[in-house]
Amino acid sequence: MDVRHLRxxxxxxxxxxSFSYRLRIRxxxxxxxxxxxxxxxxxxxxEPAPPPKKSPGHPKPYKVFGKWYQPLPDSKGFxxxxxxxxxxxxxxxxxxxxGEIYDMYAMTAAHKTxxxxxxxxxxxxxxxxxxxxxxNDRGPFVRGRIIDLSYTAADRIGIVGPGTAxxxxxxxxxxxxxTDGGAPRSxxxxxxxxxxxxxxxxxxxxxxxxxxxxxxxxxxxxxxxxKVYDRGDQIFYRVRVGRFTTMEQAESQEAILISEGYxxxxxxxx
Numbered sequence: 001m002d003v004r005h006l007r008x009x010x011x012x013x014x015x016x017x018s019f020s021y022r023l024r025i026r027x028x029x030x031x032x033x034x035x036x037x038x039x040x041x042x043x044x045x046x047e048p049a050p051p052p053k054k055s056p057g058h059p060k061p062y063k064v065f066g067k068w069y070q071p072l073p074d075s076k077g078f079x080x081x082x083x084x085x086x087x088x089x090x091x092x093x094x095x096x097x098x099g100e101i102y103d104m105y106a107m108t109a110a111h112k113t114x115x116x117x118x119x120x121x122x123x124x125x126x127x128x129x130x131x132x133x134x135x136n137d138r139g140p141f142v143r144g145r146i147i148d149l150s151y152t153a154a155d156r157i158g159i160v161g162p163g164t165a166x167x168x169x170x171x172x173x174x175x176x177x178x179t180d181g182g183a184p185r186s187x188x189x190x191x192x193x194x195x196x197x198x199x200x201x202x203x204x205x206x207x208x209x210x211x212x213x214x215x216x217x218x219x220x221x222x223x224x225x226x227k228v229y230d231r232g233d234q235i236f237y238r239v240r241v242g243r244f245t246t247m248e249q250a251e252s253q254e255a256i257l258i259s260e261g262y263x264x265x266x267x268x269x270x
Contacts, residue, residue, distance in 0.1 A: 059115070064141045073203070073236060074229075075118045075171035077268030081254070082146035084122060084167040086154030087139075096137035103150070110137035110148040113264075114171065122147065122157065123168040129157035132172065197250040198223065201262045202239045210237035217241045220260075240268070 059071035072078070092104045098116040102108075114120065118135045133153045140148040147169055149159060159165045201217070204210040210226050217224035217239070227238040241257075244250040250267050257265055 062138070064138075067141075069112050069138075071113050072115060073234070075114050075120075077200070077266075078114065078118075078120075078169075078171035079267045080146055080169045081125075081251070082167070082169075083144050083164050084124075084147045084149055084154075084159060084169075085140055085142070085145050085164045086149040086151060086159055088151040098136045100136050102137065105152045106150055107131070107133045107153050108136045108150045109133040109153060110139035111135045111146070111169070112138060112141070119172045120147075121170045121172050122149065122153070123170070124157040124159065125166045125168060127158050127165075131156045197242075197244040197246070197267055198240045199242050199250065199254070199257060199262075199265045200227075200238055200240050200268050201257070201265045203229075204237045204239065205234065207237050210239050213239045221257075 059073060061068050061070045063069070087110070088104045091102050094102050096102050096108075097110075109120070109122070111118075111120075114135050116135055116137075119132060120135060121130055121132050123130045131149075131153050133149060137148070140146075145164070147167065149157075151160065154160050157165070157167075202210070202213055204213070207226075214224045214226055221241045223243045224239070224241045227240055229236045229238055242250065242253060244253070254265070254267070
């Protein structure tokens with residue numbers, strides 16, 4: 001092989017080496033950019049959701065374990081079925097959400113969204129026992145549970161032993177508002193047993209949002225409608241769906257709506 005061929009071979013090798021080096025640089029740079037974009041997107045996606053906007057006169061939302069909860073403006077027509085549990089000595093003597101000192105021997109309970117001070121009846125569907133309690137705390141923050149009873153209340157309807165039971169919670173009275181903005185002085189009874197039964201799936205202060213929800217429901221269910229409620233200091237547009245002549249009929253359709261994502265619905269009498 002002559003010198004010219006050796007030089008040509010050397011040039012080809014150098015060109016090949018240079019090309020491979022530049023290619024590796026470009027590939028590395030490309031992968032770095034992709035990784036950077038992935039990190040940026042991941043960080044943006046992991047940012048905590050902002051709190052819901054508080055409407056005038058509406059209870060302030062609160063956050064527990066990364067999830068926001070919006071308390072109901074009132075308990076009128078509230079009825080809910082699910083799992084009840086209880087809490088005792090670990091919380092005895094500690095402050096509740098309304099500022100009271102928790103007494104495990106008092107007839108009280110915790111609920112995530114009912115107005116504090118609301119009286120409810122808790123019906124154990126497994127043994128037909130009932131108890132009346134006052135909501136003075138927030139919770140339970142365990143998936144699938146709807147109410148936490150005090151030790152005594154749970155004991156009276158047979159929940160202390162098994163720890164949980166399927167119950168029905170019915171609002172009996174709602175705190176009466178005061179003109180001076182102070183604490184409620186009395187409780188106003190609520191009639192829950194007259195009229196047609198329907199599901200309430202949400203309450204909005206913006207009518208357009210309520211109408212959009214009704215339009216979505218109307219594609220799959222009957223009698224999707226808005227019920228306007230004027231509390232005096234705020235108007236709420238309650239979105240409801242379905243019409244049933246008995247509670248049993250409504251309960252038979254409850255699981256269908258829950259499976260569609262309406263886990264916070266409850267039955268009301270119109």
